[in-house]
Amino acid sequence: MNKYNPPRMNPSSLRSRFATRFLRSLSEINAQKPTASSSSPTEIFRRYRRIKVAADKSMAYSVRSRRTWSRAMLWKLRTRPCGRRSVKTSTIVRKTRHEKQNKNTTTATTTGEDGVVSGVEADELRELVPGGEAMDLYNLLDETAHYIKCLTTQVQVMKKIADFYSP
Amino acid sequence: MQPCSREMQAMNSLLNPTLQDQQIQTPPLDHPTSSHDDFLEQMLSTLPSCSWSDLKSPWDPPKSDETDNNVGFHYDEILASKLRHHQINGGDGGGSSPAAAAMKIMMQQQMMLTMGVSTGATGSHHQNDVVDCSSFKSLNQQGGEGSNSMQALFNGFSAGSLHETNQSHHFHHPQTPNFGATARTVMNQSQASGSTTPAPAQPKQRVRARRGQATDPHSIAERLRRERIAERMKALQELVPNANKTDKASMLDEIIDYVKFLQLQVKVLSMSRLGGAAAVAPLVAEGGGGRVQTTANGGGSSGGNQTSGNNDSVAVTEHQVAKLMEEDMGSAMQYLQGKGLCLMPISLATAISTSTCHSRNPMMKGALLQSNGEGPSSPSMSVLTVQSATPTMGNGGL
Numbered sequence: 001m002n003k004y005n006p007p008r009m010n011p012s013s014l015r016s017r018f019a020t021r022f023l024r025s026l027s028e029i030n031a032q033k034p035t036a037s038s039s040s041p042t043e044i045f046r047r048y049r050r051i052k053v054a055a056d057k058s059m060a061y062s063v064r065s066r067r068t069w070s071r072a073m074l075w076k077l078r079t080r081p082c083g084r085r086s087v088k089t090s091t092i093v094r095k096t097r098h099e100k101q102n103k104n105t106t107t108a109t110t111t112g113e114d115g116v117v118s119g120v121e122a123d124e125l126r127e128l129v130p131g132g133e134a135m136d137l138y139n140l141l142d143e144t145a146h147y148i149k150c151l152t153t154q155v156q157v158m159k160k161i162a163d164f165y166s167p
Numbered sequence: 168m169q170p171c172s173r174e175m176q177a178m179n180s181l182l183n184p185t186l187q188d189q190q191i192q193t194p195p196l197d198h199p200t201s202s203h204d205d206f207l208e209q210m211l212s213t214l215p216s217c218s219w220s221d222l223k224s225p226w227d228p229p230k231s232d233e234t235d236n237n238v239g240f241h242y243d244e245i246l247a248s249k250l251r252h253h254q255i256n257g258g259d260g261g262g263s264s265p266a267a268a269a270m271k272i273m274m275q276q277q278m279m280l281t282m283g284v285s286t287g288a289t290g291s292h293h294q295n296d297v298v299d300c301s302s303f304k305s306l307n308q309q310g311g312e313g314s315n316s317m318q319a320l321f322n323g324f325s326a327g328s329l330h331e332t333n334q335s336h337h338f339h340h341p342q343t344p345n346f347g348a349t350a351r352t353v354m355n356q357s358q359a360s361g362s363t364t365p366a367p368a369q370p371k372q373r374v375r376a377r378r379g380q381a382t383d384p385h386s387i388a389e390r391l392r393r394e395r396i397a398e399r400m401k402a403l404q405e406l407v408p409n410a411n412k413t414d415k416a417s418m419l420d421e422i423i424d425y426v427k428f429l430q431l432q433v434k435v436l437s438m439s440r441l442g443g444a445a446a447v448a449p450l451v452a453e454g455g456g457g458r459v460q461t462t463a464n465g466g467g468s469s470g471g472n473q474t475s476g477n478n479d480s481v482a483v484t485e486h487q488v489a490k491l492m493e494e495d496m497g498s499a500m501q502y503l504q505g506k507g508l509c510l511m512p513i514s515l516a517t518a519i520s521t522s523t524c525h526s527r528n529p530m531m532k533g534a535l536l537q538s539n540g541e542g543p544s545s546p547s548m549s550v551l552t553v554q555s556a557t558p559t560m561g562n563g564g565l
Contacts, residue, residue: 124423129426138392138396141396144403144422144426148406148425149406151429151430151433152429154429154433155429155433158437162436
């Protein structure tokens with residue numbers, strides 16, 4: 001069915017790292033899939049959540065902790081399955097750590113708006129990009145660029161996997 | 168560096184008495200042979216001709232030609248720094264003296280940079296060229312034609328780096344952050360010191376960076392910040408499709424929509440893994456000229472590809488959509504949009520599918536799969552599965 005040869009790719013590129021990790025986690029999920037009750041909406045939803053979490057986690061692990069958004073995502077994924085265990089203190093810790101990281105990068109005291117970008121859109125971007133709440137605009141844009149790149153990788157790989165396995 | 172310090176002392180002694188006087192007319196120059204002091208005098212004699220406030224004579228470009236390149240290089244740098252030091256001091260006079268002090272420190276810093284890597288690295292030369300070019304540019308606004316000669320002098324001074332001035336403007340932009348950062352820190356220091364006295368003749372002098380008309384650190388910092396943000400926006404523009412918008416606000420909107428779209432795509436794709444790569448959700452097209460709706464995913468080109476392998480989930484979604492359509496078209500649309508799908512008439516769907524009929528090829532973007540008669544409903548309905556594809560699909564993208 002597939003005459004499609006994958007191109008020779010750099011084994012340490014983001015794409016290959018993500019693909020390896022994601023495929024591994026997918027096979028794990030498939031291994032534990034129950035044969036019955038696949039069509040009940042709750043089961044489907046749970047499976048969907050598991051796959052999505054696996055995808056996000058694979059992507060975040062591929063990026064390691066080099067980026068703020070990957071760190072934030074990893075932290076979020078780590079605390080989420082365990083419920084509300086000490087979320088508040090962790091949030092505070094995370095925020096201070098973020099602020100400390102970004103303090104030496106913020107150069108000047110902002111006077112509110114810099115005439116280039118409105119604050120509303122920046123806040124919306126902050127919501128979208130994980131870990132973007134405590135960042136100033138400059139770093140936020142940087143993180144967004146990397147996040148977009150990683151998201152496109154993720155989508156491409158997942159799409160290829162889906163196409164590969166579809167009948 | 169013994170000769171260096173000696174020279175500096177000599178220079179300092181010469182500088183101090185002359186600082187108050189801006190109109191120094193020195194005797195004609197004596198070309199030195201090997202004596203550093205003579206060279207010093209020669210340098211200093213031409214100092215006042217370049218004072219910003221009062222231009223006497225055109226600046227004679229490099230005296231470094233007469234000296235030994237190896238030895239004279241270091242001295243040249245120091246002297247150049249002293250020159251500018253004097254320039255600025257003379258030029259400003261009683262004016263913005265913190266600016267002068269900061270400028271001195273700045274110059275000295277870049278001198279240290281050059282001296283530190285005088286043997287090999289060309290990067291510092293770039294920096295020096297750039298920084299000096301920029302500072303010269305700023306000084307130019309005050310001084311006039313003296314800056315060009317100063318620039319020429321400095322270019323001549325950097326031994327072996329004359330060819331690099333061509334590349335200086337390439338580095339101007341990336342260097343401005345460093346320049347600005349140093350300038351800012353420098354300004355703070357100078358303001359704290361607030362000295363009108365000439366800075367001591369040490370290699371660690373702080374020179375203030377003059378950037379155009381604004382010496383206010385806040386506005387300079389603001390400008391730098393804006394430049395950096397503009398850089399980032401340009402980089403983002405390349406990543407995001409439909410980036411032909413020049414307005415920054417709309418560009419941000421575009422970026423936000425694209426991020427939302429990508430996240431939605433990930434969700435949709437992860438849903439497609441369920442049940443052995445079943446279809447995400449079918450698109451139900453009304454027979455005979457329904458309405459056309461653009462895809463919900465902003466910015467992306469429409470028409471992905473997803474096979475409908477599992478009839479059950481397809482039927483479920485079909486029923487759902489049909490039910491919603493009975494009550495309210497808007498909610499049906501929203502339901503479909505939530506799944507990343509759109510509604511289109513059959514005629515349009517057939518047109519699209521015939522134009523891009525390679526649905527199996529995973530490299531293809533914008534392919535549609537049409538399966539007639541699979542759905543349990545009326546034969547006039549056709550089931551389409553549409554997924555928005557990323558416009559940047561490709562192999563070597565990353």
